[in-house]
Amino acid sequence: MQISDKISPFDLVPDDRALAIREALRNAIVDRRLVPGTKLSESEVGALFDASRTVVRAALQMLAFEGLVRAERNRGAFVSNPTPEEARQVFASRRLLEPGIVTAAIERITSADLDAFRHQLQEEARYMSEHGPAARRAEIKASGDFHLMLASVAGNAILQRFMDELVARSSLVIALYGSTGVSRCGHGEHGEILDALERRDAVRASALMLHHIDHIEADLDLRVREGLALKDALDV
Known part of the structure; x- marks a missing residue:
C-alpha cells in the first residue's frame, strides 16, 4: 500500500x-x-x-x-x-495542551459534567477490580476517556481532535513501553484532578495534571508485549 x-x-x-x-x-x-x-x-x-x-x-x-x-x-x-523519542514527544505535547484544557474546562464545567466524571471514575474503579486482559484493556481505555472528557468539556473542537489523537498515540506508547500498574495510580490522580475541578481551582488542577502526565511517562520501560493475531484481535 x-x-x-x-x-x-x-x-x-x-x-x-x-x-x-x-x-x-x-x-x-x-x-x-x-x-x-x-x-x-x-x-x-x-x-x-x-x-x-x-x-x-x-x-x-x-x-x-x-x-x-x-x-x-x-x-x-x-x-x-513509536520510537522512544516519539514517545517522549507524545507526552511533551500533552504537557503543553492539557493544563490549558483543564483551565478551559473549569470555566465551562457544570454539575452534570461533574456527575459524568464521577461516573467515569466509578467505571475505572470497576475495571480495576476485575482481572484478565479484557478488563485491563477496558481499564486503560476508561483512563484515556477521562482525558477526552476533559477536552470535550473545554469546548474547543480543535483541541479535542488533537487530544483524541494524542490519547490514541499514548495507548500505543503504553502498549509498547508501559508497565501494568500505572493506571491504578492514575485513577487516584484522576480523583484529585476532579476534586480541583469541582473547587474550580485552575492552578491546582493544572499542576495535578502535569504531575499525572509525568507519572505516566515515568512508568514507561523498554519491554515489548506479545499481541494477538489480527483475526483474534478483531473478533469478527
Missing part, C-alpha cells in the same frame, strides 16, 4: 464500510489488542469484513493520517511502532 503525501484526509470520501473497518481497527489498536508492529494485511482485513481491497485501503489511509498505522512501500501497512 502506498499513501501519497499529497493526499489530505479531507480528500477521502469513505463509505460506511471503510468507516466501520477504521473504527474496528482503531479500537483494537487503542485497546492494545493489536500491538505496535502488527501487520495489517489488506487481503486479511478484507476477508474478515467481506470488503474490497479499495475499501480496506481507505480505512488504513484514515488510520495512517491519525498516526496509528504506517505504510511501507512494497511491504504493506503496520500498526505504528
